[in-house]
Amino acid sequence: MSHPLSRLKASEWLSRGLLSAFSWLVFLFLVAPLLVVVPISFSGGSYLRFPPDSYSVRWYETYFTSQSWIDATLLSILVGVVATILSVALGFLFALGITRGLRSWSGTLEKVALAPMIVPSIVYSVSMYSLFSDLGLVGTWYGIALAHTVLCLPFVIIILTAGLKEYDIDQETAAIGLGASRLVAIRRITIPQIRSSLLSAAFLAFITSFDELVVAMFLSSTFGTLPKKMFDNIRLQIDPTIAAVSVLEIVMIVIVMFVLLRMNKGKASRLA
Amino acid sequence: MNLRFQATKARTSSLVLVSPALVLLGLLFFYPILLLFFTTLEGENIGNYAQVVNSGTSMQVFLNTLRIAAIVTVVDLVLAYPLAIYISRLSPAGKAIALFLVLIPLWTSQLVRTYAWMVLLGRQGPINNMLIWLGVIDAPIRLANSEFAVVAGMTHILLPYMLLPIYNSVSKIDNSLFDAARGLGAGAFSTFTRVLVPLSIQGVLAGVSLVLVLSLGVFIMPALLGGGRVPVIALLIEQQAGSFLNWAMAGTLSAILMVIVMITFLIIKFATRMFVRGRIDVAST
Numbered sequence: 001m002s003h004p005l006s007r008l009k010a011s012e013w014l015s016r017g018l019l020s021a022f023s024w025l026v027f028l029f030l031v032a033p034l035l036v037v038v039p040i041s042f043s044g045g046s047y048l049r050f051p052p053d054s055y056s057v058r059w060y061e062t063y064f065t066s067q068s069w070i071d072a073t074l075l076s077i078l079v080g081v082v083a084t085i086l087s088v089a090l091g092f093l094f095a096l097g098i099t100r101g102l103r104s105w106s107g108t109l110e111k112v113a114l115a116p117m118i119v120p121s122i123v124y125s126v127s128m129y130s131l132f133s134d135l136g137l138v139g140t141w142y143g144i145a146l147a148h149t150v151l152c153l154p155f156v157i158i159i160l161t162a163g164l165k166e167y168d169i170d171q172e173t174a175a176i177g178l179g180a181s182r183l184v185a186i187r188r189i190t191i192p193q194i195r196s197s198l199l200s201a202a203f204l205a206f207i208t209s210f211d212e213l214v215v216a217m218f219l220s221s222t223f224g225t226l227p228k229k230m231f232d233n234i235r236l237q238i239d240p241t242i243a244a245v246s247v248l249e250i251v252m253i254v255i256v257m258f259v260l261l262r263m264n265k266g267k268a269s270r271l272a
Numbered sequence: 273m274n275l276r277f278q279a280t281k282a283r284t285s286s287l288v289l290v291s292p293a294l295v296l297l298g299l300l301f302f303y304p305i306l307l308l309f310f311t312t313l314e315g316e317n318i319g320n321y322a323q324v325v326n327s328g329t330s331m332q333v334f335l336n337t338l339r340i341a342a343i344v345t346v347v348d349l350v351l352a353y354p355l356a357i358y359i360s361r362l363s364p365a366g367k368a369i370a371l372f373l374v375l376i377p378l379w380t381s382q383l384v385r386t387y388a389w390m391v392l393l394g395r396q397g398p399i400n401n402m403l404i405w406l407g408v409i410d411a412p413i414r415l416a417n418s419e420f421a422v423v424a425g426m427t428h429i430l431l432p433y434m435l436l437p438i439y440n441s442v443s444k445i446d447n448s449l450f451d452a453a454r455g456l457g458a459g460a461f462s463t464f465t466r467v468l469v470p471l472s473i474q475g476v477l478a479g480v481s482l483v484l485v486l487s488l489g490v491f492i493m494p495a496l497l498g499g500g501r502v503p504v505i506a507l508l509i510e511q512q513a514g515s516f517l518n519w520a521m522a523g524t525l526s527a528i529l530m531v532i533v534m535i536t537f538l539i540i541k542f543a544t545r546m547f548v549r550g551r552i553d554v555a556s557t
Contacts, residue, residue, distance in 0.1 A: 015460065026351050027370070030377050033388040033428060034399060040391055049396045055317045090293040097289030109290060116301055118537055120489020121524040122506040126513060127304035130311070130523070153293060168536045182285075190480070212383040214491050214506075217515070230383045234496055243391070246384040252276035256456075261372070 034250055048238060059244040069241070072229035076210050079141055079225060083148035083209040088202050090149070091156030096186070099164040110161065114154045124151075125218035132219060139221035147215050152205035159204065163192075163197025196263045203256055204245035305530070312524045320524035330508070334528070337504045341487040344426045345434075348483050349476070351427070351435040356475075357468070360443040378432035386496050389425040390416055393497075417499025425493040430486055434479035441475025442468075459499070473547050481540040489531050505529050 036050065044054030063069050094113060098106035116124070129138065130145050138141035167190065175185035191198070213227040220228060226245075233242050311317060324330045359370045377385065391397055393415035400412040415421060445468070454465045469476075491506040498507075505525065513522035 002273065006397060011460075019354055019358050022354045026355045027373050029351070029428065030431060031373055033385065033392050034377060034380060036391050037384070037388050048391065048394055050391060050394070050398050050401065086296075088347075090296060093289045097286040100286050100289070104445075109294075113293060113297065116297070118485050118533060119301075119305065120485075120506065120529060122489055122491055122509050123530050124301075124305070125310075126509060126519070126522050126526045127308040128300070129513070130308060130519065131300075131304040146300055153297070157293075189275035197393065207379055207381075212381070214385060227383055230387075231492070231496075234383070234387055238390070242387055246381075246387055249381055249384055254376060257372070257375060257379065261368070 008106050022271045033086070037243045037250075040240050041247045043240050043243075044198055044204050046239050047077060059240040060248075062239075062241045063244050063248075066241075068176070069229065069245070072224055072226045075141060075223065076226035079148060079216075080206045080209040082142070082145040083152050084202050084205040086149040087152035087156045087205045088198065091153055091201065091205075092160055092198070094153075095160035095164050099161060100169075102169070110157065113157050117154045121214040123149075128215065129218045136221055137164075139223075141220075141223075144219045145209075146224065147213055147219060148155045148209040150206045151212060151215065153159045155204045155208060159197055159201040160194070163194040167193055196260075199263065200260055207253070208235040277536050301422035308523050309527050309530075312527045314518070317524065320521055321528075322530065323521075324524060327514065332523075333503045333505055333508050334532070336502075336507075340423060340426070340504065341484055342500075343423055344487045345480055345483045347423070349436040349480060350430050351431060352438055352479065352511075353476070356435055356439040356442045356472075357382050359439055360445075374435055375430050377428070378436075382429055382492050384482060385429050386425055386492050388496055389421065389428065389493075393421050393424070416497060417501060419498070419502050421497040421499075422494050422502045422504075425497045426487055426490060429493065430483045431483040431485060438472060438475040441472045441478075445471045470547075475543060477540055477544045478548070481537060484536050484540070485533055488536065489529065516525060 039051050041059055042055045042057065043049070043052030044058070045052065046055040094109075098109050124147075132138045132143050132147075133183075137146075171193070172182075172185045172189050175189045176182060180188070192217065211227060212225075213231055215232070216225040217228050224232070230242055230245060235237075278394045312320065312348070318340070359367060362370060392399055394400070395412040395416075397415070397416070399415060400409075403409045449467055449471075450463055453467050458466065490504065491504055491510065494502045494504045494507050495510075498504075506529075509522050509525045512525060
């Protein structure tokens with residue numbers, strides 16, 4: 001034991017043990033709060049008590065039978081799908097452009113496209129409200145979808161630019177050399193190879209829009225998206241319906257993430 | 273000649289590719305934000321700036337926002353740095369599971385996560401129950417509707433934004449460098465300060481910048497976990513616009529918040545550049 005090497009090992013064991021204990025505590029801090037909503041969502045009473053006194057599925061029934069919850073959900077899906085299609089289409093073209101001919105400009109262009117990430121959503125909401133009230137677009141679902149497209153664009157561009165940089169452009173050049181037009185080469189050679197990046201980008205764009213509260217709150221008038229409905233519900237009448245909605249959202253996220261991780265062959269970092 | 277022609281052609285077609293996104297950003301992002309800025313400087317609106325600066329409450333709210341953002345950033349850094357090192361040393365399967373655990377909360381709706389914290393910190397929530405069970409307190413205490421609740425919720429919600437950039441830079445460090453440092457006689461502490469920190473500083477600053485910028489603009493957590501007791505700038509803007517319909521004042525406050533965010537962002541950008549240059553200088557001499 002007196003050998004210096006074994007002493008070093010002992011202290012190393014200790015520091016490793018401390019590091020892993022600390023890390024598991026942080027993991028607990030990250031995940032445990034999400035698990036708390038599960039028992040609440042199955043509670044029998046309408047009172048927020050943990051753990052609940054009795055269990056039932058009535059809050060799930062409330063959600064699925066309430067017209068206003070279902071309307072809000074459908075509206076959010078519509079807005080999310082439109083924002084996803086637009087942002088992935090524009091973002092894909094943009095990423096192609098900066099990874100091809102505009103190499104020397106790509107840094108500047110990328111910074112311009114990522115600017116929406118650092119503008120607080122409240123500032124963007126106030127700006128867009130002023131613009132859209134002049135144009136008569138406040139209170140339209142497509143107004144929200146357009147604003148969400150702007151917010152989704154940076155995430156799409158980050159993921160697709162990374163995907164296209166990994167992709168070997170010579171394959172596309174070869175296809176063109178063999179007589180394919182550029183459009184055909186992109187459609188049949190490039191897109192299939194960056195399919196997993198495209199799907200990750202689409203998923204991230206969709207949840208960015210689907211979860212977005214502040215812009216939707218400012219730009220919708222009488223109707224509301226799902227986050228707005230949830231926000232009002234938490235503020236005004238905090239009943240476990242919101243827990244049921246939360247559990248459904250968490251389950252959806254976990255399923256989609258599992259699928260995406262399998263498609264990315266375990267390259268989880270790509271989704272980060 | 274032919275080559276140059278081809279390069280020009282490629283550049284033109286690339287310009288066509290990037291322009292739809294740029295047009296959208298121009299019309300629906302840069303234009304409305306610049307419009308907001310210029311409107312706050314027009315005519316009598318400019319008096320709003322003086323009103324904000326002279327109003328003790330508004331300045332208090334700005335300082336409060338900065339203070340909360342700073343606390344959340346420091347706590348997240350302290351939590352994320354060791355965790356990033358831990359994850360980077362795991363086996364590939366372990367890494368995948370660990371990142372899964374980090375990404376699930378990141379991708380879950382902020383409203384869901386905020387609601388979870390309301391349950392957690394509630395009067396009859398698990399934390400109060402546990403404290404009573406442990407005998408620390410006799411009756412439930414108020415944990416929600418406080419600055420503590422807002423800071424706890426923000427720390428949780430923004431932690432992945434700190435962790436992922438740090439993990440990215442830590443996992444790129446060649447592990448043999450640590451053995452080399454130890455072989456050359458460096459202790460654990462100097463290995464940390466002279467190998468690990470300099471090589472991960474870019475990730476750390478990226479994480480700090482993300483968390484600071486995001487926490488300066490947060491709305492959901494102060495609105496739901498603060499119970500009206502935690503005034504931050506985003507709530508003040510929403511109140512001016514939504515309750516008082518004073519859009520001019522909401523615009524002025526937004527412009528000031530935007531400037532604060534930009535300055536914060538640029539300072540960290542500048543610091544990153546300094547560190548990176550410093551490292552290259554050291555390496556080349």
